Amino acid sequence: MVASYLPVKIAFIGGSGLYNLEGLEVVTEVNPETPWGKPSDAIVIARTPTGLHVAFLARHGRGHYLTPSEVPGRANIAALKSIGVEVIIAFSAVGSLREELKPRDFVLPDQIIDRTKGIRDSTFFEKGLVAHAMFADPFSRVLEEVIWDQKHVVEGGDFHRSKTLVCMEGPQFSTRAESHMYRALGGDLINMSALPEAKLAREAEIAYQMICMSTDYDCWKEHEEPVTVEAVVANFKSNASNAQKLLVAILPGLQDVVENGKALVGLKGSMRFACMTAPEKRNKEAVKKLEYLLPGYYTV
Ligand SMILES: CSC[C@H]1O[C@H](OP(=O)(O)O)[C@H](O)[C@@H]1O
Numbered sequence: 001m002v003a004s005y006l007p008v009k010i011a012f013i014g015g016s017g018l019y020n021l022e023g024l025e026v027v028t029e030v031n032p033e034t035p036w037g038k039p040s041d042a043i044v045i046a047r048t049p050t051g052l053h054v055a056f057l058a059r060h061g062r063g064h065y066l067t068p069s070e071v072p073g074r075a076n077i078a079a080l081k082s083i084g085v086e087v088i089i090a091f092s093a094v095g096s097l098r099e100e101l102k103p104r105d106f107v108l109p110d111q112i113i114d115r116t117k118g119i120r121d122s123t124f125f126e127k128g129l130v131a132h133a134m135f136a137d138p139f140s141r142v143l144e145e146v147i148w149d150q151k152h153v154v155e156g157g158d159f160h161r162s163k164t165l166v167c168m169e170g171p172q173f174s175t176r177a178e179s180h181m182y183r184a185l186g187g188d189l190i191n192m193s194a195l196p197e198a199k200l201a202r203e204a205e206i207a208y209q210m211i212c213m214s215t216d217y218d219c220w221k222e223h224e225e226p227v228t229v230e231a232v233v234a235n236f237k238s239n240a241s242n243a244q245k246l247l248v249a250i251l252p253g254l255q256d257v258v259e260n261g262k263a264l265v266g267l268k269g270s271m272r273f274a275c276m277t278a279p280e281k282r283n284k285e286a287v288k289k290l291e292y293l294l295p296g297y298y299t300v
Pocket residue numbers: 014015016017059060068091092093094170191192193194229232
C-alpha cells in the first residue's frame with residue numbers, strides 16, 4: 001500500500017548548521033536503500049500547517065559525520081526522487097570572495113565553477129549507459145524567483161542573487177593563493193557541497209536551487225584572520241534561524257510552481273533524449289539501476 005503522504009514533491013537539503021526542520025510537524029522518517037546505497041541519513045517527512053508534505057535531508061547526517069567528499073550524492077538524490085521529489089531547495093554555508101557579500105548575507109548563486117577533484121561519484125550514467133545532461137544553467141530560475149520573492153524575511157543581513165559559486169574539494173579550506181585565484185576567475189562565493197549535488201539533481205530531472213548563507217571571507221583579505229571553523233559556526237547559528245524562516249515563507253510559492261508544472265519545464269523528459277548509447281549496446285545492469293531513477297526511459 002502506498003503511504004498517504006506520497007508523493008512528496010518538495011524537499012530541502014540542510015547543510016552545515018541546519019540539521020533539522022523546525023516548526024513543522026514530523027510525520028515519519030524514511031531511509032530507502034537505492035541502487036547507489038543509503039542516503040546521508042533518514043529523510044524526515046513533515047506536514048506544513050496547510051497539509052502539504054515536505055522532505056528534509058541533512059547532507060552531512062544529523063550530527064555532521066560525513067565530509068563533503070563522503071556525502072553519498074547519488075543515494076541522496078535517488079532516495080529523494082523515489083518518494084516523488086520534483087524540487088530541491090539546498091542550503092549551504094559558504095565563504096564570501098567579495099567585500100559586498102558580508103558574513104550573514106544570503107545569496108542565490110546562478111553559476112558554479114567546479115574545483116572538486118574527480119573523486120566524487122558525479123553521474124548516474126556510467127558502465128554501459130552514456131548520457132550527457134545540459135548544465136549551462138545549473139540552478140532553477142523558477143525556484144530562484146520563488147525564493148527572491150520572500151527575501152524580506154531574512155533579518156540582519158542582505159540578500160543577493162546572480163552570483164558565481166566555486167565548489168572546492170576540501171575538507172581543508174583554501175590557501176590564500178587559491179582564494180585570490182578564485183576571485184580572479186570570477187568566483188563570488190565558495191563552498192564544498194554544490195557538486196555533484198546539482199549535477200545529480202539535473203540528471204534526475206529535479207529542479208534545484210541552492211541558498212547560500214555567507215559565514216566568512218575565506219582568506220583573501222590579507223590583513224584579516226583567515227576562515228576557521230569557529231568563525232563559520234558562530235555565523236551559521238544566526239543564519240540557521242533565518243533559514244528556517246525563509247523555508248516556511250517559500251512553501252506557498254513552491255507549492256504553486258509544483259502544482260502548475262512550472263518547476264519542471266525544460267526538465268521533465270530531458271534525460272530521455274540525452275542518452276547516447278544505442279539500445280542494443282546498453283548494459284543491462286546499468287539500465288536496471290536507471291529504472292529506479294527514470295522508469296521506462298532506457299528499457300527496450
Ligand atoms: C563547516 S565549514 C565547511 C563546510 O560547510 C559547508 O557545508 P554545507 O555546504 O553542507 O553547508 C561547506 O560546503 C563545507 O562542507
